[in-house]
Amino acid sequence: MDFLVSASDPDSTPDTPSGPEPGLPHLVVIGNGMAGCRAVEELIARDAGRYRVTIFGAEPRVNYNRIMLSPVLAGEKTFDDIVINDAAWYADNGIELVAGDPVAAIDRAAKTVTSRSGRSVRYDKLLIATGSDPFIIPVPGKELPGVISFRDMDDVDHMLAAADRGGSAVVIGGGLLGLEAAHGLSLRGMQVTVLHLMPTLMERQLDEAAAWLLKSALEARGQTVLTGADTAEILGDGKVEAVRLKDGRDIPADLVVMAVGIRPSVALAREAGLAVGRGIQVDDHMVTSDPDVLAVGECVEHDGQVYGLVAPLWDMCRALADGLVERPSGYRASVTSTKLKVAGLDVFSAGDFAGGEGCEDIVLRDASRGVYKRVVLKDDRVVGAVLYGDTADGGWYFDLMRRGEDISATRDLLIFGQAFASGGGQADPKAAVAALSDGAEICGCNGVNKGQVVSCIAKGAHSLDAVRSGCKASASCGSCTGLVETLLALTLGEDVEAGPKTMCKCTSFGHDDVRREIVAQGMRSIPEVMHKLHWSTPDGCSSCRPALNYYLLCAWPGDYEDDQQSRFVNERLHANIQKDGTYSVVPRMWGGITSPRELRAIADVVEKYDAPMVKVTGGQRLDIFGIKKEDLPAVWADLNAAGMVSGHAYGKALRTVKTCVGSEWCRFGTQDSTGLGVKLERGFWGSWMPHKFKMAVSGCPRNCAEATIKDFGVVCVDSGYELHVGGNGGIHVRATDLLTKVASEEEAIHVAAAFVQLYREEARYLERTAPWIERVGLQHIKDRVVEDVAGRDALAERFWYSQKFSQDDPWAERASGAAREQHAHMAHFQPLALEVAE
């Protein structure tokens, strides 16, 4: 780079401050990046002869467009394509560029800056535009060769060289930068794994739904995306070889790119004694705490804000140049929008997509096209937007947002975009639907047009559900539900019948529809369901989330994504919350049988943790009350040590299997009821259900174990086992129905498995067996688990398959695991009182 004045330039005069030319004050700029050069451009545009300008740049090159490094990496652009100001620009404007020689110190008293090579220059005005430093996570191995960041052209050169050698790359950080790096590396032929600490990608820009779509798209392109992945260490002997995660996994890597975030580059300013918070503090004119020192770009903090995108820089540079030529205008905080620059993946986000108090969401999900749009409104104004798949209207929403325009007039059509909302469509959506021709397509999934829907309604389909089964419109993804409802209203007026109850206000689907679609479409996670079935809220509510979690678990026991945060506290903590916020702990006592060792362990726990009460439950076991949340892991560990496991007294799961003493001791006993009870409990424990599930085995028809008010009850008789189902002792007592009679224990257990699986697959969440059987009829159950032998075997087989994944003791896992810290308080401030007024 011979055109650059560099530290070794013989003409330069190290150690002798070169004073400004007579009459022309000297502006010295530290940082030859986007903001520094833009500020100079703005200044020249206003008054070219005002200052003599010297720019110091740490990078050995001219000013280029940093955001285009991603396309360079991806092979879509070359470095020459992204140069903003070439050597001629510096020459033409009389700007001295000192490149490859970073400024090492500022002396504000002497008004000089000194570079690393020792060059010292006097300034009249100093502009600091040092940008940001990539944040390097402080893990062992971070200095190994092959571990780099993604900030400048040198980093890109490193990546290109690594890609030439091939192999695998690990990108740490699933934000904008990390994903762009991953995209480039994978296009260049590397095996790429993205590690992201948070549960969802780009969580600062995207909500869960959009992030899920993005993750699926990246995976479809061959990248491996691991969320919730916490890096523990970078391994390698002399150069990087692998990344070790906190959970113990090792991921091979020939290259590691850290893209976990940036920090304003403030070291120089801080050493010079300027006011520095998160960034260099500046006023509205980009002036720091020293009136002769200005700062601009990512290194500054304005009004408490720091920025990591270019748009605010342009505004800052304008305000700065106005100030330098004494026509101060002043900078105002910027609202920003983001786009991901990955070819073929359109992602846009702007403003406050999170919503919050008083905010409303308008959500459009078009699963088949892979489009997701969410516009957040507050007081009839757009305050944020997240777009995935179709970002054409991003600019328009952003503009509405910045202008704070009242959108109440176009609200109904807003989500369909600018073409629709401003003129293209009609203002009244009902009129717009009425105006559609008969041939207009209503349901894209099933190819149903308006004429077909209307004739289906005319033939007697007077509810949404009837239309769905009549002509299939709105029966698949549901995105046209609104249109179908409008057609019902237009055709029938007042006569529309309310459909079946929807799961909750977040969806127009009922429980059964959702379950059917989960299976049909192979959905594996809650965000996926919410996206594909067009949930109207960003992350559901406390009634649909636990239900979805269960439906997924039941459909795909081996590989669904469990969401702990969608479980009720009792299932999350594996204990029962009490009215005072403490917990009760119930260990299993198989079939109600216990031993001195277990009793001793329980007694020890009661004493050790000061439990105020221990009680025999109505389910034949012991309940320890008043355990503090933070003591739970220790209590479990102690009970585990004595061989006891969680009793799921809290779960929508198998609770107890009550037994009586049976033939072993009782003079009336006909079979070994205790033994069968133990076998049932050992086989069925851990199984998650739509609601709690209780069993009992009585040794004779005297029925001391109360088997005829249980979900599944066995009454032993001389000739075998009567199997009873659908009993309930709760609010509405219901005695069981006799399902069938079998001759052996094996058959009893087999029928139990088939029955439980049918219940798991068909009952709605929070529906116990009693109301379920009343709803579907005993005959249906008999058909499925007694008459249809092959069907019964298949049900039982699915049950035992799912048990493979559920029979690990949650207590053991949690007493030892990383989740343990979640039970503890995060911090203590005992001297501080929170005497909140009642």
Place this chain on the structure above:
Amino acid sequence: MIGDWLDIGWLDQIPVRGSRTVTVSGGEEVAVFRTADNRVFALANRCPHKGGPLSQGIVHGHSVACPLHNWRIALATGEAQGEDKGCAPTIPVKVDAGRVLLCRTSTLKAAA
């Protein structure tokens, strides 16, 4: 208020759509919530209904469902939503460079 923030730990220590607690004297607790969009809110860990520990509820959007009787509490204001009436005191909280900070003075002001 500047300079009067109590550093309680890393944001990452709070599960997304979850909560952690901080004890203060007198047996009280502050529940610090983190929502799906990484916002952080702090409330007295006491439901306005019957004192349920809000930190243990299901967090959705910007509200939490109390684990005892399912009242829905807005995280930003502490107000019970819908038909229910009552309010849990809020405590100003912010995140700076990944650290979660609770406002000490306002905590005490809420006490007044």
